[in-house]
Amino acid sequence: MRKPSSAVLRDQVYDELGALIRGGQFVPGEKLTIRNLAKDFSMSPTPVREALYRLVSEGVLQGEANRSAFIPLLTPEQIAELKDIRLHIECFAAGRAALRGSPEIAARLRKTSAKLKRARAAGDRRSDLALVYTFQFELYAACDMPNLIRIINSLWLKTGPYLNLLFPHYIYAVSTDRGEWRERIAAGVENKDATAVAEEVRQDIDQSLTYIANIISAASMLKKAGGK
Amino acid sequence: MRKPSSAVLRDQVYDELGALIRGGQFVPGEKLTIRNLAKDFSMSPTPVREALYRLVSEGVLQGEANRSAFIPLLTPEQIAELKDIRLHIECFAAGRAALRGSPEIAARLRKTSAKLKRARAAGDRRSDLALVYTFQFELYAACDMPNLIRIINSLWLKTGPYLNLLFPHYIYAVSTDRGEWRERIAAGVENKDATAVAEEVRQDIDQSLTYIANIISAASMLKKAGGK
DNA sequence: CATGATGATTTGATATATCATCCCAGAAAA
DNA sequence: TTTTCTGGGATGATATATCAAATCATCATG
Structure with missing residues (x-):
């Protein structure tokens, strides 16, 4: 299908x-x-x-x-640029989406989030990443701003090749650090709480891309040290 | 050349x-x-x-x-979406640019602004629009964020076909309403005054796209009234 | 006069052909 | 052993060929 x-x-x-x-x-x-x-x-x-x-x-x-x-080999600085842009644009989109939220959209988000949890529990990394994407764009779609969606899509493609670096440690740490943050987004969409939703998105982008940038710079240091 | x-x-x-x-x-x-x-x-x-x-x-x-x-026929709503996005992204870029400003960049902006004034005085609409673009992207280039520039570029292409509607009335009105606002941007770049620069950009985008949306909706009303 | 059928033409999408450049393996030279 | 040279295969860019869908003008029909 x-x-x-x-x-x-x-x-x-x-x-x-x-x-x-x-x-x-x-x-x-x-x-x-x-x-x-x-x-x-x-x-x-x-x-x-x-x-x-x-x-x-x-x-x-x-x-x-x-x-x-x-596929570009991004430097930590380039990741940082993408982080800044994504923070600015996606928090904006998240806030807009929350304002146009509805119980229906919240329900769809919860459904996707549940699927995501199952995929994650099963260790199915491919479905995991696909559902992370689905969840976030179901949220952003609520903005009803096609031009904005297109921009965000393109930004996600740029960070996509690096998302593997989040497995398994970061993914695990998030569930203890930020817990059920997707549930909080769904709740925020229900209550039209733009600030709360934007804040959850902010934390997600900030933490994940900071983590990725750190790994990249650590790897490049190791490589230099290792010589060849 | x-x-x-x-x-x-x-x-x-x-x-x-x-x-x-x-x-x-x-x-x-x-x-x-x-x-x-x-x-x-x-x-x-x-x-x-x-x-x-x-x-x-x-x-x-x-x-x-x-x-x-x-070339798309945009509705006032679609212009409004583009306005919202451009406001959000370009004010961000303008602020960033101001923070990384320098006397050299300010000088370049003033030079472009002077050329623009000459083209406008001469009624050379094509050079006018080209220099409006040059000025703004000389500003944004100071951000040193290539991904952001690319996004803004694409947004300008979307509003481009409608900029003709600003001539001659709006263009004239601006010079009395906001006066030497490009000089104020150059000054803000010199002083690294992000707030001031972003505010000038905000006003420019807001007023021009609001004006365009109004013209479009007036035209569509006239068309309906006029019948076939 | 309005409407619907029809065939020629336009036009976009894809496949293929061609060419210049790049890349790389292996030989020749240092 | 290392470096330089060289030729063939790989590869991207462009031009051309082909096909199907869409458009448009024309004409027939109501």
Whole structure:
């Protein structure tokens, strides 16, 4: 029961690559070549190249002229930039969403959150990340601001390849530190409590991306020390 | 003395179309066909289609499946959404830029502002709009946040086709209402006064897009009243 | 006069062809 | 052993070919 998402091949490729990227299925630095992907997707290179071009133009992938596109290797500073932007934009979106909240939306969020908990308990990392995405965008969708959603989507794609770094330690720590924070978001959506919802989102973005930036900089220090 | 911007044809097309759109050279509703543009740019349809796809994917152009892309006809509500987003993001960027300001950047802004005044006095609408863009992005560039710049760029493309509506009345009224507000921005960049700079940007976006939304809704009322 | 059918043309999407550049393995030279 | 050179394969960008869907003008029909 899969949605074709679009009859247009290039959009299918974009969507599928996007899901893979958000799900952390690509490792930073990994190269994506047109012909390989075309073979994987069983189509001609044309639609693939268009989808790749779109991702490069959004800054999700990196690609110099006449070279293959690849998942960017972000520095801690670049992660920090993305964190700042995401904090500013997503807290805004979260607040707006809360103001337009409803019991129906809260119910949907709770349902997704329950699914997420099951996937997490089962150790199903792929579903986990997919449901994290679903939850957050079900929230943001309440804003009814398509342009904003598009912007946030693109931002998530940029951090996607690094979300794997949150497993397993950070993911575990969050449940003790912030507990049932998604439930608090659902409650905030019910009560139209913009401040509370925005604050939960703020903490999530701030903590997770700070954690990722720390890991990256620790890794780069180790690499330097290790030499070769 | 023109910069080729990119050796890649699709990027050239994107940049040139972007400049035309930001300069209000297309009228809302106008259709852009691949083959026509390819002829205009003297190239094959391939790079043109890729540039158009990029613009459609950003939401700058509208395009249903298997139909030509066209400049969207925005409703007052959609303008209001763009206004909300631009207010939120660009005030953020303006504040950040001010904090990282310097006399050099202020000098550059003043230079651009002077050029803008000359173009405006001469009634050169195309240069006018181009310099409005230059000024604002010279400001935002001071943030040193490439991802943010990209987002703002895309937002400007979306409002670009409507900037013509600001001429001549609004443009004239601003100079009496807000006077030398670009000079105040330059001064704020010199003093690293984030609040002042953000406030000037806020007023500019708020007033201009409110004005545009009003014109659009007035026009649609007239159309309805006028009948067929 | 309004409406619906129809066929030619336009147009976008995809596949394929072509070309220049890049990349890399392996040979030749230091 | 290391470095430099070189040629073939890989790869991206663009042009072209092909096809299906959409558009439009025309004409027939009510």
